[in-house]
Amino acid sequence: xxxxxxxxxxxxxxxxxxxxxxxxxxxxxxxxxxxxxxxxxxxxxxxxxxxxxxxxxxxxxxxxxxxxxxxxxxxxxxxxxxxxxxxxxxxxxxxxxxxxxxxxxxxxxxxxxxxxxx
Amino acid sequence: xxxxxxxxxxxxxxxxxxxxxxxxxxxxxxxxxxxxxxxxxxxxxxxxxxxxxxxxxxxxxxxxxxxxxxxxxxxxxxxxxxxxxxxxxxxxxxxxxxxxxxxxxxxxxxx
Numbered sequence: 001x002x003x004x005x006x007x008x009x010x011x012x013x014x015x016x017x018x019x020x021x022x023x024x025x026x027x028x029x030x031x032x033x034x035x036x037x038x039x040x041x042x043x044x045x046x047x048x049x050x051x052x053x054x055x056x057x058x059x060x061x062x063x064x065x066x067x068x069x070x071x072x073x074x075x076x077x078x079x080x081x082x083x084x085x086x087x088x089x090x091x092x093x094x095x096x097x098x099x100x101x102x103x104x105x106x107x108x109x110x111x112x113x114x115x116x117x118x
Numbered sequence: 119x120x121x122x123x124x125x126x127x128x129x130x131x132x133x134x135x136x137x138x139x140x141x142x143x144x145x146x147x148x149x150x151x152x153x154x155x156x157x158x159x160x161x162x163x164x165x166x167x168x169x170x171x172x173x174x175x176x177x178x179x180x181x182x183x184x185x186x187x188x189x190x191x192x193x194x195x196x197x198x199x200x201x202x203x204x205x206x207x208x209x210x211x212x213x214x215x216x217x218x219x220x221x222x223x224x225x226x227x228x229x
Contacts, residue, residue, distance in 0.1 A: 042219035
């Protein structure tokens, strides 16, 4: 999984509790992404980061926040978990955001975190 | 924004046969089209990608074709093997833009 770890790998939590998922990379890649995967929807981007302390929203960002204080770590926080946030969450990394720029454009994914909100 | 449709949602083939998965996209500015393979309990793995200045790309038993005029691209797997069984995702993005994924195709290869 291209030097990407996610923790925890599985979590069950109750509605209304805060949850933080961690993504850690050893590749020193600039870009990091959080996706959620749900049946019938494929993978949808939640938030991404283009450097330390630089983040932006994806297509399904409501109810989620992120932080990146170090190149290697990207945290996803659910401030108050809801049942609709039950999903499998994947972190991804890439060196660059566009072909023709320095570094690899391809995104590589971590092993995922299965989150259940009861 | 970009929208990617993927068909079929499930595909069953006999070992040794070919498999074809098709995707269409809506944004004519998209110029990068990767394919991912996801095995049970694992993250998606990039298996091949194509850029808009190329019509076809091959890597051993897998190939991807791109028709920019029709805005569709396809994944071709020849001489399928049981280990090809997985869920396959296509995706599309424009220059410096975010990846938009299709909904996935579950491929089953029967021995």
